[in-house]
Amino acid sequence: MLRVILIAGAGVALLASVGASVQAAAPETIIQARKAKYREIGKAFKSINDEVKKSAPDRGLIGSSASLIAGNLRQVGSLFPAGSGPSSGVRTKALPTIWTKWPEFARLNAAATGEAGKLVLASRGADVAAIAAQARSLGKACQACHQQFRDED
Amino acid sequence: MPIPPKAGPGPGRIAVWDVPVRIVHWAIVGLIAFSWYSAENHMMDWHRYSGFAILGLLIFRILWGFIGSSTARFSAFVRGPAEIRRYAGTLRKRAPGAGVGHNPVGALSVLALLLVIMVQVGTGLFAVDVDGIESGPLSERVSFDQGRLLAEVHEISFTVLQVLVVLHVFAILFYLLYKRDNLVGPMIVGGRKTGDVARGMTRAPRRNFVIAATVAAVTGWFISQGLHF
Numbered sequence: 001m002l003r004v005i006l007i008a009g010a011g012v013a014l015l016a017s018v019g020a021s022v023q024a025a026a027p028e029t030i031i032q033a034r035k036a037k038y039r040e041i042g043k044a045f046k047s048i049n050d051e052v053k054k055s056a057p058d059r060g061l062i063g064s065s066a067s068l069i070a071g072n073l074r075q076v077g078s079l080f081p082a083g084s085g086p087s088s089g090v091r092t093k094a095l096p097t098i099w100t101k102w103p104e105f106a107r108l109n110a111a112a113t114g115e116a117g118k119l120v121l122a123s124r125g126a127d128v129a130a131i132a133a134q135a136r137s138l139g140k141a142c143q144a145c146h147q148q149f150r151d152e153d
Numbered sequence: 154m155p156i157p158p159k160a161g162p163g164p165g166r167i168a169v170w171d172v173p174v175r176i177v178h179w180a181i182v183g184l185i186a187f188s189w190y191s192a193e194n195h196m197m198d199w200h201r202y203s204g205f206a207i208l209g210l211l212i213f214r215i216l217w218g219f220i221g222s223s224t225a226r227f228s229a230f231v232r233g234p235a236e237i238r239r240y241a242g243t244l245r246k247r248a249p250g251a252g253v254g255h256n257p258v259g260a261l262s263v264l265a266l267l268l269v270i271m272v273q274v275g276t277g278l279f280a281v282d283v284d285g286i287e288s289g290p291l292s293e294r295v296s297f298d299q300g301r302l303l304a305e306v307h308e309i310s311f312t313v314l315q316v317l318v319v320l321h322v323f324a325i326l327f328y329l330l331y332k333r334d335n336l337v338g339p340m341i342v343g344g345r346k347t348g349d350v351a352r353g354m355t356r357a358p359r360r361n362f363v364i365a366a367t368v369a370a371v372t373g374w375f376i377s378q379g380l381h382f
Binding site: 041042043044045046047048049050053054055139142143146 | 381
């Protein structure tokens with residue numbers, strides 16, 4: 001009985017803390033964390049493209065970079081809570097249409113995640129041309145979403 | 154021994170600009186416009202090709218500034234502050250210029266344009282886009298952050314270039330409308346009416362052109378390929 005109460009109590013405390021942290025997260029914090037995640041993607045993609053340009057690319061580095069990208073893309077759903085767009089007053093290139101056309105945004109995100117996963121698989125094979133082609137497919141999937149949902153300068 | 158001018162002159166005309174200078178000038182005009190267009194429209198493959206072409210033309214033009222025809226040479230038009238001040242003092246005279254080739258103030262514009270285009274091409278070679286997808290051929294030699302910084306410089310220096318181009322066009326309009334001196338004509342056909350200048354441009358030997366063009370093409374090619382040997 002005591003155990004049940006303890007577990008329940010811990011559960012309630014955990015929920016409360018999650019609720020508190022969500023409430024406490026200012027748009028600035030959310031947007032900064034989001035930018036950091038996308039920066040990681042950009043950095044990882046640069047190392048993929050640097051390898052692809054070489055005659056003997058480091059396939060291990062391509063694979064780990066691609067799985068980092070896939071991992072970050074899977075978090076995208078939670079990186080864009082309602083109210084973290086330009087209406088928050090914080091500088092962001094995230095367009096308001098992300099929230100008005102959420103299913104389309106989620107579809108493009110899932111497509112890009114899939115392409116990143118395919119790149120992880122391709123990096124396990126020795127076919128450098130196939131790796132390069134898959135890196136390009138991933139780039140196109142990223143850009144498809146950016147064109148629609150990211151503000152240009 | 155001075156080689157008699159051939160480009161553009163007829164009776165009462167003298168040569169001002171040789172064919173390579175004119176081709177480089179107008180090709181760079183077209184390629185800069187195309188680079189702008191291709192970047193705005195996310196045609197990054199074309200943007201790179203355009204940049205490589207400008208790189209080759211730039212290397213050629215700099216070499217031509219040492220071994221080209223008389224009016225192409227830096228030694229013929231780069232002048233010190235005293236000479237620049239003296240010429241600037243004559244700017245208000247409503248008469249075509251007396252010299253053949255760049256005047257001392259125009260030389261500043263040439264140098265500024267060459268320098269900014271060099272910065273433009275140089276930063277483009279290393280630039281990385283925000284997604285790490287598009288990049289210049291030398292970008293693997295810099296980090297993501299360095300590549301992003303250079304991409305920002307690339308953008309700022311393009312604004313500087315736009316300002317210089319506008320200034321350049323205004324200066325030409327000033328010469329045309331105020332001083333009644335058409336500078337565009339000679340840059341197209343190569344020559345102009347004698348005026349009070351007796352001698353025109355001294356043309357460089359063909360061999361010099363072959364050397365400069367070969368060095369520019371080979372160097373430009375290797376850089377565009379990421380300097381892999």
